Amino acid sequence: MIYITRVLYFSAAHSYKIPSWTEKKNKLIFGPCSNQNGHGHDYKLEVTVKGPLIKESGIVVNTNDIKYVVSEFLERELDGKFLNKEHPFFKKEMPTTENLVKYIWDSLENSLEGCSLHRIRLHENHYLLSEKEDNEMPRITRRYHFCAAHRLHSNQLSDEENLKIFGKCNNPHGHGHNYYVDVTVQGEIDPTTGMILDLNQLDNIVDNTVIEKFDHKHLNLDTEEFKELNPTSENVAIVIYNMLSPHIQGLLKIGIQETEKNYFEYFGE
Ligand SMILES: [Zn+2]
Numbered sequence: 001m002i003y004i005t006r007v008l009y010f011s012a013a014h015s016y017k018i019p020s021w022t023e024k025k026n027k028l029i030f031g032p033c034s035n036q037n038g039h040g041h042d043y044k045l046e047v048t049v050k051g052p053l054i055k056e057s058g059i060v061v062n063t064n065d066i067k068y069v070v071s072e073f074l075e076r077e078l079d080g081k082f083l084n085k086e087h088p089f090f091k092k093e094m095p096t097t098e099n100l101v102k103y104i105w106d107s108l109e110n111s112l113e114g115c116s117l118h119r120i121r122l123h124e125n126h127y128l129l130s131e132k133e134d135n136e137m138p139r140i141t142r143r144y145h146f147c148a149a150h151r152l153h154s155n156q157l158s159d160e161e162n163l164k165i166f167g168k169c170n171n172p173h174g175h176g177h178n179y180y181v182d183v184t185v186q187g188e189i190d191p192t193t194g195m196i197l198d199l200n201q202l203d204n205i206v207d208n209t210v211i212e213k214f215d216h217k218h219l220n221l222d223t224e225e226f227k228e229l230n231p232t233s234e235n236v237a238i239v240i241y242n243m244l245s246p247h248i249q250g251l252l253k254i255g256i257q258e259t260e261k262n263y264f265e266y267f268g269e
């Protein structure tokens with residue numbers, strides 16, 4: 001089986017409001033997204049298909065065919081629209097990233113020839129994406145950020161071994177990174193809010209549990225977690241997963257972008 005991903009873009013406006021709720025509750029739950037005049041996003045859509053290789057041509061499906069089907073759909077239904085005001089589905093359902101993924105999945109599932117849909121991943125911006133894979137519950141990934149210094153050094157290795165493995169990252173005074181933490185939660189979409197979970201609540205949990213602790217700190221010197229533990233990004237991912245998992249139902253994984261070049265993921269035991 002071969003998997004192919006085509007990336008497409010569209011822009012749309014939306015606003016979040018549950019009519020049966022008071023204005024105050026809408027504002028509390030949806031924050032600035034509850035502004036009824038709307039706001040917009042440049043969405044990035046990744047469509048992943050799968051299928052067997054055709055030996056003669058060496059392809060599964062012409063990626064231009066995927067582009068044609070998907071962009072025709074996007075242009076007809078979503079691109080350049082105010083979703084709540086113009087789209088029949090989103091006049092009734094909340095135009096959240098999760099519901100958009102669900103709608104795009106249902107719309108495209110049977111429209112591709114020679115391959116089948118494997119995953120729809122939709123980025124609302126750099127800090128929020130939702131996705132659905134074949135036979136899987138939907139997921140949401142929220143991105144958080146902290147800056148910290150660290151020194152890669154294991155107490156269980158000699159100074160020479162540490163220097164040999166970690167090189168300049170073993171510098172006794174340390175060095176630092178812009179860390180990005182991706183928190184992925186999997187679960188059913190709440191039919192009222194159109195969301196897998198309350199993002200405000202998630203932000204509060206991650207800010208209070210992780211970001212406040214690590215941001216602008218020296219991980220080895222300023223945090224309990226890494227006093228004895230080598231603060232490699234592998235360990236950072238594991239530690240953050242364990243910090244968050246008691247507080248977040250459906251936590252699927254933690255992703256750590258340490259630099260542009262290195263990405264680490266931990267899915268729990
Ligand atoms: Zn929005």
Ligand SMILES: [Zn+2]
Nearest residue numbers: 150169176177
């Ligand atoms: Zn480093």
